[in-house]
Amino acid sequence: MVDTETLKITTPSDLEIEMTRVFHAPRRLVFDAHIKPELLKRWLLGPDGWEMVVCTAATKVGERYRYEWRNAAGRQFGIGGVCQEFHAPDKLVALESMDGFPGEALVTTTFVEEGGKTTLTTRVRYPSKEVRDAAINSGMVGGVSASYDRLAKILAQ
Amino acid sequence: MYISVRLYNHTVMDRTLNLDSTFAALADPTRRAILARLAKGEASVLELAAPFAMSQPAISKHLKVLERAGLISHGRDAQRRPRRLEAKPLADATKWLEGYRRFWEANYRRLDALLEDLQSAAGSTERSKRKSK
Numbered sequence: 001m002v003d004t005e006t007l008k009i010t011t012p013s014d015l016e017i018e019m020t021r022v023f024h025a026p027r028r029l030v031f032d033a034h035i036k037p038e039l040l041k042r043w044l045l046g047p048d049g050w051e052m053v054v055c056t057a058a059t060k061v062g063e064r065y066r067y068e069w070r071n072a073a074g075r076q077f078g079i080g081g082v083c084q085e086f087h088a089p090d091k092l093v094a095l096e097s098m099d100g101f102p103g104e105a106l107v108t109t110t111f112v113e114e115g116g117k118t119t120l121t122t123r124v125r126y127p128s129k130e131v132r133d134a135a136i137n138s139g140m141v142g143g144v145s146a147s148y149d150r151l152a153k154i155l156a157q
Numbered sequence: 158m159y160i161s162v163r164l165y166n167h168t169v170m171d172r173t174l175n176l177d178s179t180f181a182a183l184a185d186p187t188r189r190a191i192l193a194r195l196a197k198g199e200a201s202v203l204e205l206a207a208p209f210a211m212s213q214p215a216i217s218k219h220l221k222v223l224e225r226a227g228l229i230s231h232g233r234d235a236q237r238r239p240r241r242l243e244a245k246p247l248a249d250a251t252k253w254l255e256g257y258r259r260f261w262e263a264n265y266r267r268l269d270a271l272l273e274d275l276q277s278a279a280g281s282t283e284r285s286k287r288k289s290k
Contacts, residue, residue, distance in 0.1 A: 005269075007262050009254060014181045017257070021265050033268055033275075076236035090185040 015132060018123045027113040030120060031089035035059055036111065047068070050077075058083035058094070065094070081107070103131035167267050178226040187211070192242065195229060199239035 014019050023030050033039045037055040037147040044067065045052060053076070054068035061083050070080035081096035081104070092109045106125040111118055125134035182188055192204055206216040220240060223229045229240045 005265075007258060007265055009258055009261075011184055011254075013184060014178075019260075019261060022273055023265075029272055029275055033271060038272060039275075043264055043269045045264060045267060049224065094216075130228060 012123070014129065015127075016123060016125045018121065020119060023118045023120060024116070025096065025118055027111040027118040028089045030118045031092075031111050033090075040067070054078065057129045058086070060086055101131065103127045105131070107150065179228065182222050182228055184218070184224040185222075188223055191216075191219060191223065192228065195240060195242040201239045205240065227285040 005024075007021040009048040010018050033043065035057050037057050040057060041052045041055050044055075050069040050071045051069045056064075056066045056152060058065040058081075061072075063083050064080060065083065066078065066080040068076060070076045077098060078099045080099075083092070083094050084106075085091060085093035086109055090111050092107075094107050095104045096107050097104045104127065106127075108123045108125075110121045112121070183192075187209060188210070193206075194200060194205060202213060202216060202220065205220070206213050209216065220231075222230065224231070227243055230243050231238050231240050
């Protein structure tokens, strides 16, 4: 088992979030894990205790995709979107929305391989501060109480 | 005592969960460095400007952005009173980023495991192909 790589999150603007993470695998595999339902179900699981009950993926421009999760208490939540760009194995762009929340986010995912490792970069751009704040407040990104230790970590980035 | 008075300052209380100005404030390396310095204790404008090859007016512009976001505060006499960190808005931004981070870290750890399985499965397929030749 390899040492876990670090997830880097930044906010390039007040409407965007960018995540970067390195994987020890060729990008073809990382890309496939993002578009094949049988693979998606094994990792895109949301918070602990949620199970993926619907998983349809898009593999060309204009196709819709749909993911739904359910927890033990029976709460259900879904995300869906339309593929805007599909460039295997290096880029995916989609317009995505979460159930119950207004607006769509533009999600751009890129896969860059070097030396057998793949850097995955995901940029989410919200159409407005209101939609972004609604996403923030949703249960899927549930909060944790902060402390000065966490503050120090953020400032160290 | 001075800090608790600032926390109840009506300007901070009027601002509902407003992460926009917090993120705009954080999206700059100089401002992040200023906050990091203030996390260690209050400082004057001169002390804050010292590490940067930047004029005092330039630093003051950054301080204004941080003040508008409610991230730092200063005494009535802006010239002489030192700046200090205001905890609440940064705590809100931290809380959101932490939740988001934990969610995606969990997913990506699962993806690590999946990718390892896929590669070792491919490896053993290769080995059995070679053996049967």
